[in-house]
Amino acid sequence: MLNVQNVNTYIGRKRLIKGATFTIHQGDIVGLIGPNGAGKTTLMKTILGLTKFDGQIQFNQQPVTENQHDALANVGALIEHPAIYPFLTGQQNLALYAHDAADRQQLISELGMTDYIQAKSKGYSLGMKQKLGIAIALLNHPQLVILDEPMNGLDVTATIGVRRLIQQYAAQGTAFLISSHILSELQKVMTKIVLINHGEIIVDQPIVAFEQLHHQADKLLTEDFSLTAKILKEHHIHYVLDGNAFQINHKNSFEIQDMLSSQQIHIRELTPVARNLEQLVVNILDQQRSDHHEA
Amino acid sequence: MAFSLYQEFYKLSHRKLAWLAPLVLLVLMISTGLAMGYNESRLLMATCYDAPDWMMLILVVVGATTFSMEFQNNAILTLLYKSPNKALAYLAKYLVILAYNVWLHLIAILFTVGLHALPMNQSMAWSVRYRYQQPLWENMLKTMTLDILTTTFIISLIFLLSCLINSNAVVISVSLLMVFMGQFISANLLNAGKFTQVLRWNPFNMTNLTRQYYNHATYFDTSHLLNQQLILGTLGYTLLFVVAGYLIFRKKRF
Numbered sequence A: 001m002l003n004v005q006n007v008n009t010y011i012g013r014k015r016l017i018k019g020a021t022f023t024i025h026q027g028d029i030v031g032l033i034g035p036n037g038a039g040k041t042t043l044m045k046t047i048l049g050l051t052k053f054d055g056q057i058q059f060n061q062q063p064v065t066e067n068q069h070d071a072l073a074n075v076g077a078l079i080e081h082p083a084i085y086p087f088l089t090g091q092q093n094l095a096l097y098a099h100d101a102a103d104r105q106q107l108i109s110e111l112g113m114t115d116y117i118q119a120k121s122k123g124y125s126l127g128m129k130q131k132l133g134i135a136i137a138l139l140n141h142p143q144l145v146i147l148d149e150p151m152n153g154l155d156v157t158a159t160i161g162v163r164r165l166i167q168q169y170a171a172q173g174t175a176f177l178i179s180s181h182i183l184s185e186l187q188k189v190m191t192k193i194v195l196i197n198h199g200e201i202i203v204d205q206p207i208v209a210f211e212q213l214h215h216q217a218d219k220l221l222t223e224d225f226s227l228t229a230k231i232l233k234e235h236h237i238h239y240v241l242d243g244n245a246f247q248i249n250h251k252n253s254f255e256i257q258d259m260l261s262s263q264q265i266h267i268r269e270l271t272p273v274a275r276n277l278e279q280l281v282v283n284i285l286d287q288q289r290s291d292h293h294e295a
Numbered sequence B: 001m002a003f004s005l006y007q008e009f010y011k012l013s014h015r016k017l018a019w020l021a022p023l024v025l026l027v028l029m030i031s032t033g034l035a036m037g038y039n040e041s042r043l044l045m046a047t048c049y050d051a052p053d054w055m056m057l058i059l060v061v062v063g064a065t066t067f068s069m070e071f072q073n074n075a076i077l078t079l080l081y082k083s084p085n086k087a088l089a090y091l092a093k094y095l096v097i098l099a100y101n102v103w104l105h106l107i108a109i110l111f112t113v114g115l116h117a118l119p120m121n122q123s124m125a126w127s128v129r130y131r132y133q134q135p136l137w138e139n140m141l142k143t144m145t146l147d148i149l150t151t152t153f154i155i156s157l158i159f160l161l162s163c164l165i166n167s168n169a170v171v172i173s174v175s176l177l178m179v180f181m182g183q184f185i186s187a188n189l190l191n192a193g194k195f196t197q198v199l200r201w202n203p204f205n206m207t208n209l210t211r212q213y214y215n216h217a218t219y220f221d222t223s224h225l226l227n228q229q230l231i232l233g234t235l236g237y238t239l240l241f242v243v244a245g246y247l248i249f250r251k252k253r254f
Helices: A040-047 A070-074 A090-095 A101-110 A126-138 A156-171 A183-189 A207-214 A225-234 A250-262 A277-294 B002-013 B016-035 B041-046 B051-072 B076-082 B086-116 B136-164 B168-191 B203-214 B216-223 B227-251
Strands: A002-011 A014-024 A029-033 A052-059 A075-078 A144-148 A175-179 A192-197 A200-206 A217-222 A239-242 A245-249 A267-273
Touching (some): A029 A156, A040 A144, A052 A070, A090 A126, A156 A183, A175 A183, A183 A277, A192 A207, A200 A207, A225 A245, A245 A250, A250 A267, B016 B086, B051 B168, B136 B168, B136 B203, B136 B227, B168 B216, B203 B216, B203 B227
Parallel strands (some): A029 A175
Antiparallel strands (some): A217 A267
C-alpha cells in the first residue's frame, strides 16, 4: 500500500528526515513515536507530498512527489491543526470534501457531532474542532489515514469513540499512520511501531515483535555492586541502574550468571521486569543517546 | 480540476463578504451619482457611476483573503494534499476570483441601468454619442470590459503578494497602497522627464487603463502610453504576475 524508500526531507539545506524506509499495509495501525522535534510531523507531511524530499514514496504503486498528488486521492489526513473554515458550519466543512452524503452523515453520528454540526464552526471548542478534523480525514472511505496527534483536546468519551472508529475502519482495510504523545492510548490500537529520533527511524516492527524483543528486561541484585558493575562493563554488557539494582537484557542473563559465578559473586535477586511502552521507548532513546556519546 | 473549482466556489459563495459586496457597491454608486453634478450623466453612465474604483476596493479585500484564509484557518495543508498538484490549487483559486470579478462587473452594469432610470441625474438616452464618437452604451460596455482587464491585473498582483505574505491585513494594506498610490508613483516617475520611454512601461502605470479609456485627454499626459499599449502592458504584467505568483507558491514551505 504505502512504500517509503530511503526518503530524505530537506528544509532549505537542512536534512530533517534521514533515509526513512518503511512500509504500511492494508489494515495496519502504525504508531509513529518520537520525542519533540524528532521529525514525526515532517515525515507525515513528506508522505503527503508537502515538503521537498528525495527518495521514493509510492502509494498503491503510484509515486507521490512534491508536486504530484494524484496517488493521494484515497488518503485522508489531519496534520498539525484541523482544517476548518470558521464561516462554514460543521456540516458545510464536511460537504466541502465529501463525495457521499450518507458517509458524511454516518461520521457525524459516529463521532457524536449531531448536536452542533449545523452551527458555525467559529464557535467550536478545541475538542469539537478536533473531531471535525478527524471526520474530514475519514471522509470518502480512505485507504490510508494519517493522523497527527488526533487525541488533542478530546475528552475521555471522545477518545474512546475515536479509538473504536480507528479499529472499525482498520478492520475494513483502512491503514492508519498515527502520531501521539499519549503512548498508552496508541498502545491500545497500534499493530506496528515506527520510532523516530533526530530524523532517523530507529525501530520499525510489528508491536508484538517489539514487545517480545524489548520487553524482556531482568532485575539483578548481587552481593557486590561495584564488582558486578566492573564485570558487566568489561564484557560490554549493557545495563541500566535502578537504585543499587541492575536492569539487564533477559537474553544476557545466563551469560551474566556464569560470569558472576566464576567470580564467586552471589546473586540476591534475578527477576523479570514488567515495563510499559513509555518506559520501553524512553529506554531505547536513552540507549541510542549513550551509544552516540560512546561513538 | 472540477472538484477544486467546486470547492473554491463553495467557499466563496458561503462568505458573507462576497454577498455584501454588491450591496456596498450599490450604495457607493448611488453616493457617486448624488455627489457628481446633475449634468454629469454621460460620465456617470459611461463609468457605471464610478464602479471601477469601488470594485477595485472590493476585489482587493476578497482577493487578498482568498489565500490568507487558507493560512489562517490551517487549511492550506489539506487544500494542497487533496489537490492533484499545486498548479491546480492555484489555478482554481485564480479562476474563481476571475469569475467573481466578471460577475461583479455584470452586477455593476445592471445597477447602472437601474440607476439611470431614477431621476437622480439629468435624463440621457443610451444612444447619445460620447467618447470616441460612440454611443453611451458602447462606452459603458467598453469601460467595463477594459476594467475587467485592469482588475484581473490587480488580482494577479494580489495573488503574487499573497504568496509572499501570509497575513491578509498586510496583503490588503500593501495591495491598496500599490493600487491607489501606484498611480502617483508612476506619475511622479514620468513627470521627472528622464527615461520616459522605458519608465512608461512600469507596472503602476497600467492601473491607468480604465481611467484613460473614459478620460483620454487627461490620463494620456500621465501615462504616456496609447490605449492599445496600456492593454498590451496590462496583459503582459498579468501573465508575469500569475506565473511569478505560481512559482513562489510552488516553492513556498507550509
